[in-house]
Structure formats: C-alpha cells, structure tokens
Amino acid sequence: MASIPGAAEAADSAADTALQTRLLMARRSRRRRWFAAAALAIYVGFTLLMAYGRDWFASTSVLGGYVANGLALYLVAIIVLVAIGLWYVYLVEREERLFPLTGMGRGGEPDAASPGRAASGDSP
Amino acid sequence: MRAARRFAAVALAAWPALGAAASEVGDVGGGANPVAIGVFVVFVISALGLAVLASRRIRSSGEFLDAGGRVTALQNGAAIAGDFISAASFLGLTGLIFIGGVDGLLLALGLIAAWPLMLILISDRIKRLGRFTATDVISYRLREKPVRIIVALGALGTICFYLIAQMVGAGKLVELLFGIPYKITLVMISVLVMVCIAFGGMLAATWIQMIKAGLLLGGATLMTLLVMLRFDFNFSAMLQQAVEGHRLAEDLLRPGALFSDPLQIMTLAVTLCFGILGLPHILMRLYTVPTPQAARRSALYATVLMGYFYVLTMFLGFGTVAILLGTPDLAGALRVGAGGNMAVIQLSAVVGGPWLLGFMSAVAFATIVAVITGLSVGAAAAVSHDLYGRVLCSGNPDPDRALLLSRVTVLGIGVIGILAGLAFEHENIASITILANVTACGVIFPLLFMAMSWRGLTTRGALGGGIVGLATSLALILTGPSFWTKVLGFEAPLFPYDYPGLFAMAAALAAIWLFSVTDSSPRAAVDRKLYDKQRLAQEFGEPAAE
Numbered sequence: 039m040a041s042i043p044g045a046a047e048a049a050d051s052a053a054d055t056a057l058q059t060r061l062l063m064a065r066r067s068r069r070r071r072w073f074a075a076a077a078l079a080i081y082v083g084f085t086l087l088m089a090y091g092r093d094w095f096a097s098t099s100v101l102g103g104y105v106a107n108g109l110a111l112y113l114v115a116i117i118v119l120v121a122i123g124l125w126y127v128y129l130v131e132r133e134e135r136l137f138p139l140t141g142m143g144r145g146g147e148p149d150a151a152s153p154g155r156a157a158s159g160d161s162p
Numbered sequence: 163m164r165a166a167r168r169f170a171a172v173a174l175a176a177w178p179a180l181g182a183a184a185s186e187v188g189d190v191g192g193g194a195n196p197v198a199i200g201v202f203v204v205f206v207i208s209a210l211g212l213a214v215l216a217s218r219r220i221r222s223s224g225e226f227l228d229a230g231g232r233v234t235a236l237q238n239g240a241a242i243a244g245d246f247i248s249a250a251s252f253l254g255l256t257g258l259i260f261i262g263g264v265d266g267l268l269l270a271l272g273l274i275a276a277w278p279l280m281l282i283l284i285s286d287r288i289k290r291l292g293r294f295t296a297t298d299v300i301s302y303r304l305r306e307k308p309v310r311i312i313v314a315l316g317a318l319g320t321i322c323f324y325l326i327a328q329m330v331g332a333g334k335l336v337e338l339l340f341g342i343p344y345k346i347t348l349v350m351i352s353v354l355v356m357v358c359i360a361f362g363g364m365l366a367a368t369w370i371q372m373i374k375a376g377l378l379l380g381g382a383t384l385m386t387l388l389v390m391l392r393f394d395f396n397f398s399a400m401l402q403q404a405v406e407g408h409r410l411a412e413d414l415l416r417p418g419a420l421f422s423d424p425l426q427i428m429t430l431a432v433t434l435c436f437g438i439l440g441l442p443h444i445l446m447r448l449y450t451v452p453t454p455q456a457a458r459r460s461a462l463y464a465t466v467l468m469g470y471f472y473v474l475t476m477f478l479g480f481g482t483v484a485i486l487l488g489t490p491d492l493a494g495a496l497r498v499g500a501g502g503n504m505a506v507i508q509l510s511a512v513v514g515g516p517w518l519l520g521f522m523s524a525v526a527f528a529t530i531v532a533v534i535t536g537l538s539v540g541a542a543a544a545v546s547h548d549l550y551g552r553v554l555c556s557g558n559p560d561p562d563r564a565l566l567l568s569r570v571t572v573l574g575i576g577v578i579g580i581l582a583g584l585a586f587e588h589e590n591i592a593s594i595t596i597l598a599n600v601t602a603c604g605v606i607f608p609l610l611f612m613a614m615s616w617r618g619l620t621t622r623g624a625l626g627g628g629i630v631g632l633a634t635s636l637a638l639i640l641t642g643p644s645f646w647t648k649v650l651g652f653e654a655p656l657f658p659y660d661y662p663g664l665f666a667m668a669a670a671l672a673a674i675w676l677f678s679v680t681d682s683s684p685r686a687a688v689d690r691k692l693y694d695k696q697r698l699a700q701e702f703g704e705p706a707a708e
Binding site for chain 1: 405
C-alpha cells in the first residue's frame with residue numbers, strides 16, 4: 039500500500055503535541071496545587087496560632103520592644119502571600135513563552151454554545 | 163456637542179438627588195465640612211462625566227457587561243481593589259482593631275489571603291471558560307439551564323444581601339459624615355449609581371472603582387505617614403502608647419478579645435477567605451480584560467494593591483488606639499460610632515485637621531459608591547446574560563433587548579436598594595453581610611471549584627450541592643446568634659456561630675460528592691466525559707475555529 043508523503047511525520051508531530059500538552063497540563067496542575075496549598079497554609083497557620091498559640095502571638099520575643107510576634111508575623115504573612123502570587127505568575131508566564139500552546143480563550147467571542155448545552159440539546 | 167447633550171441628560175437625571183443632598187448639606191451648616199463637600203461634589207461630577215464618556219463606547223449588552231474586554235490588566239487590578247475594599251475594610255477593620263486589638267488582623271489576613279488563591283485557582287481559567295459570569299464556567303459541561311438557574315439565583319441572592327448591607331451601612335455612614343438624613347442618602351446614592359451604570363455599564367464602574375482605589379490608597383498612605391511621624395516612625399513606641407491607653411492594656415496584643423472559641427475562629431476564617439472566591443461581582447471583573455493572561459495579571463496587581471492596603475490597615479488600626487486613646491485631651495470627646503467604625507475618620511481629623519477629615523470622609527463615600535456600582539453590574543449580568551440570554555433565549559438573545567434588560571436591571575437594583583435600605587434601617591446589618599458571605603462561600607465557591615477541578619461532578623451533583631449549600635447557609639444563619647437572638651429576640655441561639663461558612667461549605671461539598679457519585683444517569687456519563695475537553699479548554703483555551 040502506498041503511503042502518503044509526510045503523513046508519518048505529521049502523525050509524529052501530532053503525537054508529540056498531544057504528549058507535550060498532557061505533560062504541560064500535569065505540570066500546571068501540580069504547580070497550582072502546591073502554590074495554592076502554600077498560600078492556604080500561611081493563612082491556616084496564622085489562624086491556628088491565633089486560636090491556640092496566644093502566648094507566643096502576644097510575646098515580643100522576636101523583635102523586642104512592644105512589637106508582638108503576631109504583628110511581625112502578620113506583616114511577613116502578607117509579604118509572603120504577595121510573593122507567592124508574583125512567583126506563580128513569573129513561572130506560568132515563563133512557561134507560556136517556552137511552550138506557546140496557550141490559546142486565547144473564549145474572551146471576546148459571541149455566546150457560543152457550551153459543550154454541556156450541545157450535549158443536552160438545549161441549543162437553539 | 164453630542165457629549166455635552168449626553169452629560170446634560172445624565173446630570174438632569176441625577177439632579178433631584180444631588181439637589182436634595184446639596185440643600186441638606188447646606189442646612190447642616192457648621193456641621194458639614196467644606197472640604198468634604200468639595201471633594202464629594204468633584205467625585206460626583208467626575209462619576210457622571212465618566213458615565214457619559216463610557217456610554218459613547220457601549221453598543222451591545224456584551225460591552226455593557228464586560229467593558230468590551232478592553233480594560234488593561236493594571237486598570238483591572240486597580241478596579242478590583244476598588245471594588246473589593248469596601249467600607250467594611252476601610253472603616254470596619256480599623257474599628258475592630260480599635261475595639262479589640264489584634265483580633266481585627268484575623269479578618270484582615272483572611273481578606274488578603276483569598277487573593278493569591280483567586281490568582282492561582284481561578285483567574286485565568288474562568289476567563290478561558292466563560293464570557294461574562296462564573297455561571298458560564300460552572301455550567302460549561304453540565305446541563306446548562308437548570309445549573310444556570312440555581313447558580314444565577316445564588317449569585318443574585320448574594321448580590322442583594324451584599325447590596326442591602328452596603329445601602330444600610332452607607333445611609334448611616336453618610337448621615338454621620340455629612341449630616342445628610344438617612345433616607346435622602348439612600349436616594350442620592352441609588353440615583354447616582356443608577357445613572358452612572360445604566361449609561362456607562364461596566365466601563366463606568368471600572369473607572370469609578372479605579373479612581374476610588376487611587377483616592378483610598380493615597381489617603382491611607384498619607385494618614386499612615388502622618389501617624390508614624392508622630393512617633394518618629396517608631397512602631398514600638400506607637401504600640402507602647404496604644405497599650406498604655408487602651409482598656410485591654412497588654413491584652414490589646416493578645417488574641418481572644420473578640421474571638422475566643424477556636425472553632426469560631428476557624429469558621430470565620432473559612433467564611434471570609436472562601437466567600438471572597440465566590441463573590442459574583444468580583445469574579446466578573448476578570449472578564450473585562452482581553453486575554454486569560456491579562457486576567458491572571460490583573461489578579462496579581464489586585465493582590466499587590468490589597469496587600470499594601472492591609473499593611474497600612476495595621477498601622478492605622480493601632481494608630482487610632484495610640485493617638486485617640488493615648489492623648490488625654492481627646493479621649494473624652496471621642497465619637498467613634500458603633501463598633502469603632504468612625505475611629506479612623508476621627509484619626510484623620512487629629513493628624514491632618516479638617517482638610518484630611520474632609521478628604522477621608524469623601525473617600526468613604528466614594529468607597530460605598532464604587533462597591534455598589536460593582537454590585538449593580540453583577541446583577542445585570544446575572545439577569546440579562548444568565549437568565550435571559552442563556553436560559554430564556556437558549557443562548558441566542560436579541561442584542562437590543564439584552565442591553566435594555568441590563569439597564570433595566572440596574573435601575574431595578576437601585577430601587578431595591580432604596581426600598582431594602584428603608585426596610586432594614588433598624589436591623590442588624592451584620593447578619594445581612596454574613597448572609598452574603600456565607601451564600602458565596604456555601605453555594606458559588608464549592609460549585610465553581612468542583613466544576614473546574616473534579617471530573618466526577620455531574621449535573622445532579624451540582625444541583626444537589628447548590629440546593630444543600632443554600633439551605634444550610636440560610637438555616638445556620640437563621641438559627642445563629644446574629645438572627646435568632648439579635649433579630650428574633652430569643653435568649654440563646656440554636657446554632658452557636660455567627661459565620662457558618664465552614665459548615666455550609668462542607669455540606670455543599672459533601673452533597674456535590676454524594677449526588678455525583680450516586681448518579682448513574684446517561685447525562686452523568688456525558689458530564690464526566692466532557693471534563694477532558696473542559697480541562698484542555700481551561701488550561702489552553704478553546705481550539706481556534708477552522
């Protein structure tokens with residue numbers, strides 16, 4: 039049977055793209071989980087400290103003077119939360135530059151029928 | 163000429179309320195601050211002018227709801243900050259620190275901690291999957307009509323509860339700040355917002371929110387500098403004076419004055435943090451930028467701006483204690499209002515004189531207007547896009563009717579705001595605010611999160627989870643201290659916590675899981691199968707049309 043010229047290369051290329059897409063999705067999910075967990079852990083940690091670590095929170099052992107440890111921790115928590123956001127965006131944007139698979143999304147399109155609507159027969 | 167005519171039309175529409183306000187301010191005479199009136203008038207004229215400019219760019223319902231998707235990431239980040247930082251943050255948090263010390267920081271950190279989560283979990287993904295509202299995302303792969311109806315109703319409920327709390331709070335606040343009677347304040351704010359948003363839509367809301375964010379951050383920065391200058395920028399000295407002047411003394415820096423029960427702290431934290439991730443008027447701001455990348459960036463800019471604001475909040479909160487209570491001459495003449503809400507306004511008078519007092523009073527007014535503009539557009543989107551466009555017209559609405567409906571909804575929300583403000587004038591607005599946060603936390607966030615993250619979600623699971631989340635939220639609030647004892651007058655509440663978000667969210671998630679895993683209908687198989695397509699779309703966008 040005669041083969042179509044370039045078909046094998048095209049199939050390879052499609053397989054490569056599919057593989058790359060799967061790997062990227064897995065990496066993005068993993069990154070998203072870790073970064074969200076880190077941000078949440080900071081808030082949960084602060085909350086737990088307010089609930090169960092009141093003596094340490096009110097003591098001034100870290101900075102001295104009248105600056106309670108909890109106040110210093112509050113400032114650090116906000117800085118770290120913002121830093122997590124900055125770092126996350128830096129990593130995602132770097133990846134998007136390296137692997138420009140990202141589409142433009144639906145923004146700006148008219149109200150296209152969603153897959154759920156199409157499957158349910160709700161479409162006009 | 164056309165612009166001038168439009169401005170005249172807009173100004174004419176707003177004139178009765180402005181006229182009444184001006185006359186009332188005049189009547190107050192010595193009680194009113196001329197700087198406050200000046201900044202207030204400039205803000206109102208600017209808002210009307212922006213509405214005129216924005217109205218020239220609106221040709222469709224889409225442009226009305228998402229500003230044509232032309233807002234830049236930085237502009238949107240500033241507008242999100244302007245939309246989000248309400249009077250509750252600006253006045254309420256500093257007031258809480260003034261009353262109860264470090265416990266106020268629990269709320270402040272909850273408000274800022276939600277933003278990295280919004281950035282990481284939601285921002286670019288909902289832009290890829292949706293067009294105007296979070297409901298687009300939740301119903302993406304599910305049977306659209308029933309899911310959209312329940313989520314849109316949840317969103318409208320959240321917006322209405324939030325609106326009532328803002329209107330009642332605004333009426334009281336402006337009455338206190340400017341001496342304008344409560345009822346006139348309600349009419350004035352509603353008419354201003356109705357005119358601005360009915361003409362200018364999301365674009366006008368964006369500009370108003372950006373201006374407000376600039377005014378608020380600028381004013382708070384100036385106040386912080388003036389406060390710290392009094393202590394030679396020595397934070398420890400400021401805290402020392404605060405501790406020495408406050409009735410709690412050393413306990414001012416120890417958690418427990420306001421929230422002592424650990425479970426109460428946990429449920430409050432969950433309600434705040436995850437409630438924000440479900441606020442419909444905040445989520446729809448992510449659609450006003452052109453790309454998912456810009457949505458992500460705008461969430462980042464918002465995080466940075468709000469992080470900065472909540473750092474200032476700590477200095478201002480303890481500054482109010484140190485200066486207002488630590489200065490013997492002032493302590494006797496304090497008028498900080500219920501919950502210490504006016505403490506930061508009093509502080510502005512002490513550190514900056516009548517000029518700063520006037521400026522910050524006007525900023526407080528701008529804050530309220532900016533939040534209500536966001537709520538109005540959110541309601542317009544739920545009605546004209548979700549219910550009319552997608553449910554009634556099956557995704558094929560008449561564009562002119564959709565635009566008209568958006569504008570009518572804004573007018574309707576204004577009227578509802580006035581009526582609800584009158585009806586709830588003497589009610590405890592804390593319970594209404596809780597209702598908004600808990601509904602967002604117990605209904606919208608669980609559905610949004612599960613729709614984007616869990617393959618197993620089915621239409622039945624989404625409906626069951628939404629209904630259970632809503633019912634649990636309402637039941638726990640009605641039987642909780644805010645409603646059961648403070649409104650209904652019973653001796654002890656049936657449910658002990660004010661903020662039941664933790665329980666409502668847990669119930670909603672459990673119901674979503676249970677109804678989904680037990681769903682073996684043919685539709686459930688389709689819902690699960692479509693997750694792969696949705697996952698690709700939410701990560702990389704829809705494939706381009708051939």
